[in-house]
Amino acid sequence: MIHHVQVACPPGAEDRQRAFYTGVLGWTELPKPPLLAVRGGCWFRVPGIGGPDGELHVGVEEPFHPARKAHPAFVVEADVVAAAVMAAGYEIHWADPAEIPGRRRFHTNDPVGNRLEFLDS
Template sequence: MRTPTFAFTRLHHVQLAIPPGGEEACRSFWGGVLGMDELEKPPALAARGGCWFRGGGVEVHLGVEQDFTPARKAHPGILVSDLRGLADTFAAAGVEVTWDGEFPGHDRFYAADPFGNRLEFLEPRS
């Protein structure tokens, strides 16, 4: 294997697909429930619809896909502090969580965005 001349520094963003007209549901979920800040999209990209959010070093882009199908297997894995607090926040908002203790050294659960896209949240065990 060759030695690369580059180095990965961090993940810039994750993009998830949403159906046409799904922006307000995204704002309610990513901005309202999760408390992330909505970013202004560049004008050329804003014309395509969708919306972007950032919070705690995580950036999520929600892009409109005409023939939308939710991602049920592919998903972002997001590290959090106070995983149980996030689960309580989701419960208060009516978002179901599914706990899974199979990831070594971490507590984790799965949830879904308003369109059924799978989301994984993890917290290292102390």
């Protein structure tokens, strides 16, 4: 089991990240411990399907370079999440089903350009 994964954002981008992860994906923001909160960033609870919840941590990084290939992958109801992501104006890219037989999945980028993968539950 993985407790959390971390992606990065540039300084001052936390509100854009919050709007995506809470507003589009519907994840709950978690309070950061006070000693870590001074560094900026934000944390989110990732709902588990058939298992425990996990966390996504967004840390501030300078200079910032979005992860274009490396990415976390989340098990979700893919059609529901894809519809929400597209309704919010983000592009999605469905993967070729032959790449990983039996795993329907798509990729998108968060507001700062980090690559994310969503796999059907």
